[in-house]
Amino acid sequence: MKLQNRSDLNKTIHLTKKEISDLSENLLKLHENSTVKEILNKTVNQDLFKAIEFLPARFVDLLIIDPPYNLSKTFNKLTFREKSIQEYSEWIESFIVKLKRTLKPTASIYFCGDWHTSISIPAVLEKHFVLRNRITWEREKGRGATQNWKNSSEDIWFCTVSNKFTFNPDEVKLMRRVLAPYRDEDNKPKDWHSNHHGEYRLTFPSNFWNDISVPFWSMPENTKHPTQKPEKLIAKLILASSKKGDVVLDPFLGSGTTSVVAKKLERKYLGIEIDKYYACLTEKRLALAGTDTRIQGYDYKTFWERNTKPFPIDANK
Numbered sequence: 001m002k003l004q005n006r007s008d009l010n011k012t013i014h015l016t017k018k019e020i021s022d023l024s025e026n027l028l029k030l031h032e033n034s035t036v037k038e039i040l041n042k043t044v045n046q047d048l049f050k051a052i053e054f055l056p057a058r059f060v061d062l063l064i065i066d067p068p069y070n071l072s073k074t075f076n077k078l079t080f081r082e083k084s085i086q087e088y089s090e091w092i093e094s095f096i097v098k099l100k101r102t103l104k105p106t107a108s109i110y111f112c113g114d115w116h117t118s119i120s121i122p123a124v125l126e127k128h129f130v131l132r133n134r135i136t137w138e139r140e141k142g143r144g145a146t147q148n149w150k151n152s153s154e155d156i157w158f159c160t161v162s163n164k165f166t167f168n169p170d171e172v173k174l175m176r177r178v179l180a181p182y183r184d185e186d187n188k189p190k191d192w193h194s195n196h197h198g199e200y201r202l203t204f205p206s207n208f209w210n211d212i213s214v215p216f217w218s219m220p221e222n223t224k225h226p227t228q229k230p231e232k233l234i235a236k237l238i239l240a241s242s243k244k245g246d247v248v249l250d251p252f253l254g255s256g257t258t259s260v261v262a263k264k265l266e267r268k269y270l271g272i273e274i275d276k277y278y279a280c281l282t283e284k285r286l287a288l289a290g291t292d293t294r295i296q297g298y299d300y301k302t303f304w305e306r307n308t309k310p311f312p313i314d315a316n317k
């Protein structure tokens with residue numbers, strides 16, 4: 001696409017040849033055992049099966065895994081071919097057993113999958129971790145289907161290494177409009193707040209997420225990566241399951257969303273991505289995150305429903 005012809009509203013992040021050449025200087029390739037210091041806040045541009053061998057043990061607090069789903073799909077120069085459910089399970093287990101070594105005993109793991117492979121993912125995860133929940137993300141995308149129900153959900157499986165782990169529900173509450181604003185006997189709002197913005201309630205997070213859209217062309221986080229996760233979604237995982245300064249690892253980094261959000265939320269990070277263009281996209285996004293730490297849909301340290309106008313909460317109590 002010629003950039004000069006695109007609308008001013010189109011915020012999709014692109015790379016020039018010069019940027020690819022400059023940003024690739026930042027990328028790592030691991031050929032020998034590395035120390036935590038050498039790899040923190042870096043992007044490794046390598047096949048994860050090679051890179052994992054050289055990672056230190058027990059340094060990761062939060063592991064976010066968003067692998068190619070079991071569909072035939074092209075990621076720039078790499079094409080992932082759909083496998084049988086059995087083969088896909090064997091493939092995911094082959095990297096899980098290797099990644100396990102990098103986790104602290106208190107670490108949490110999130111594993112993303114489509115509805116079909118979700119049939120098999122938890123069985124593999126349960127062999128290695130404590131399986132805790134399934135988050136369902138309602139992602140509105142794609143055309144309608146005439147022969148089947150339109151697919152608009154993805155699963156994110158939540159596990160921990162042990163029963164000792166970080167979980168901060170207060171960090172990921174959702175501000176929702178109140179549809180039935182009940183009042184108590186004294187005519188006071190029951191568990192909700194009213195101000196000139198309307199009536200709203202800060203609600204506890206559930207495992208059904210319908211407040212997050214996929215990145216699209218008018219969002220500053222958008223890239224041409226075909227399966228980019230929204231920053232808002234990754235922010236929930238990071239805020240719920242890590243503390244400032246903790247280490248977040250993403251071995252299928254893609255366009256860099258996990259590392260970018262970890263940086264914005266003051267965590268440390270390491271990402272591994274086989275494709276150089278995507279690894280460079282990550283580096284460009286990380287540089288932008290150095291001056292702009294906003295996460296769309298997460299304002300005033302609060303998550304907001306879609307199509308609401310955020311406002312400073314304390315000032316409106």
Ligand SMILES: C[S@@+](CC[C@H](N)C(=O)[O-])C[C@H]1O[C@@H](n2cnc3c(N)ncnc32)[C@H](O)[C@@H]1O
Nearest residue numbers: 047048066067075228229252254255257273274
């Ligand atoms: C589902 S995408 C991840 C998208 C990412 N969460 C984002 O927000 O952009 C999976 C990524 O894994 C990468 N990948 C596939 N096989 C890999 C391997 N063996 N080692 C490292 N990266 C790999 C692909 O190039 C693709 O970018």
